[in-house]
Amino acid sequence: MRIGVCIKQVPDTDSHLRIADSGREIDDSDLNWVISSCDLCALEEGLLLAEAQVSRGEERPELVVFSLGPPRVEEALRKALALGADRAVHLAGEALQGGDALADGCALAAALAKVHCDLVLTGAQSDDLGQAATPAVIAEILGVPYAWLVMAVELDSRKQSVRVVRELEGGMNEVLRLDLPAVLAIQAGINKPRFASLRGTLQSRRKPLHREDCSGVDAGLVGAAGAGTETESVSLPPAGAGGVVIEGVSAEAAAEELLAHLEREAAL
Amino acid sequence: MVLLPHTYQSAEYAPRLAVRLGAAYVASVSSATLDAGGVLSFSRAILQARLRAEVRPKRRLVVATVQIGAFGGHDPVELPERVFEVGRPADVERHREREILGREAAGAGGVDLPGAERIVTAGRGVGGPDEVSVAADLASALDAELGASRPVVDNGWLPREHQVGSSGHIVAPNLYVALGVSGSIQHLMGMSGSRVIVAVNRDPEAPIFSVAHYGIVADLHDVAPALTRLLLARRPG
Structure with a gap:
């Protein structure tokens, strides 16, 4: 059995974000790059599924991690290898850059199909663009069932289907059965991602990391050419709702001032 | 243009619909503008709502999901009523690659948040x-x-x-x-x-x-x- 995990490298959300001079993207000269938080949960879930198979006396599934992007994403892939993935595929090359979820999903689907994964795991949404679209696009192109916001995963004993719990609004969950192969988009909170051990980090240097240029895919479907959208501009959100801001005073003074406002608002 | 609410159910299938229709896809938009030249663009929050992006579809057909609560409720407009009957594909029942087994409450309860003052x-x-x-x-x-x-x-x-x-x-x-x-x-x-x-x-x-x-x-x-x-x-x- 083989499990594919797709990860995205995103700016650390605690980074100070500046808009680039072009006005179309953020200035990436001074950012920390990390693996998107839900994608780390997807990788952790893949590792837990593999370990569960081993503890049942079965063969350990192979865990292959995929990421699309410029050369810096190899750092994210190395980290995934240090956490326990067996090998990594970097979807690299000029032709793959500048895509949106449709184009990137198309490239990832092609790379996943080449490797024949029984189960594909991704995060539910990225911490940067947060469209929650790429995993659904992958499932559609591969022609396999899909579940979003997955909170629990259980493989059946014959590894032909998977039972998942997914979130709905308002504190409800839905229980589903999906035939394999399937794509599951993992929600934050399903598990607590582990930290890389020193041994894992040392081992990761010897694990295989391949580059894949998706040259078999129609060039019009991937990268900027395959994108269905383009970003015209990015900007700071409109300033607050005209609210009262209390700052630069002591905690006691801020508390006094707030309570006076709340009393006037009859909110106490 | 196909518009859907950005709910946990519709945002699951909406990107698949866009692929199948060959449409552009834009998720959870909070506003849309049509400029004088007829060019459509959508506004959406990115980087966990720290920034906003204006996104322009490059295809004639667009599937977009709309952030719940992004638009104020206007008085309902009287629309000409046209109901389209859509047949269920014959193989829907035979082909159950994804099956709903049930629903359950996610938490244990005991906290009354919706009723709280x-x-x-x-x-x-x-x-x-x-x-x-x-x-x-x-x-x-x-x-x-x-x-x-x-x-x-x-x-x-x-x-x-x-x-x-x-x-x-x-x-x-x-x-x-x-x-x-x-x-x-x-x-x-x-x-x-x-x-x-x-x-x-x-x-x-x-x-x-x-x-x-x-x-x-x-x-x-x-x-x-x-x-x-x-x-x-x-x-x-």
Whole structure:
């Protein structure tokens, strides 16, 4: 059995974000790059599924991690290898850059199909663009069932289907059965991602990391050419709702001032 | 253009629909504009609502999902009624590659957030499981229910039934106090209808301040205990 995990490298959300001079993207000269938080949960879930198979006396599934992007994403892939993935595929090359979820999903689907994964795991949404679209696009192109916001995963004993719990609004969950192969988009909170051990980090240097240029895919479907959208501009959100801001005073003074406002608002 | 609400059900299949139609896809838009030249663009929050992006579809056909609550409710317009009968594909029953087995409540219950007059919510900024008490103490001084943001629940600092946001409880109390909540879109969707919103956060750029009526830019570990002390001192007897 083989499990594919797709990860995205995103700016650390605690980074100070500046808009680039072009006005179309953020200035990436001074950012920390990390693996998107839900994608780390997807990788952790893949590792837990593999370990569960081993503890049942079965063969350990192979865990292959995929990421699309410029050369810096190899750092994210190395980290995934240090956490326990067996090998990594970097979807690299000029032709793959500048895509949106449709184009990137198309490239990832092609790379996943080449490797024949029984189960594909991704995060539910990225911490940067947060469209929650790429995993659904992958499932559609591969022609396999899909579940979003997955909170629990259980493989059946014959590894032909998977039972998942997914979130709905308002504190409800839905229980589903999906035939394999399937794509599951993992929600934050399903598990607590582990930290890389020193041994894992040392081992990761010897694990295989391949580059894949998706040259078999129609060039019009991937990268900027395959994108269905383009970003015209990015900007700071409109300033607050005209609210009262209390700052630069002591905690006691801020508390006094707030309570006076709340009393006037009859909110106490 | 095909528009769908950005709910947990429709946002699951909407990207697949876009692929099947050969359409562009834009998720969770908060507004749309059509310029004089007839060019359409959508506005949406990115980087966890720290920035906004204007996105332009490059294809004639677009599938977009709309952020819940992004547009005010207008009086319903009288539309000419046309009902299209859509046949169910014959193989729907035979081909069950994805089957719904049932539904269940996600949490244990016992917390009445939707019915609460006042809510004090602990966000990631409280710092850890032992420090949730700073929010609980203020909640108790205000006779408020204790809420939690998603990271607080995901980290196991409070049980899931405390969660405010689109995946937890949608609330609209008389007073909502957010302590160390940055304000993800999902959180804002769950509480922005509250009558009076107070936010305490060290980060002046936190998106929660965009919906707050009163914002205190300070460490919640200083401000919340001060509020608690003042409230307890005012109590009769």
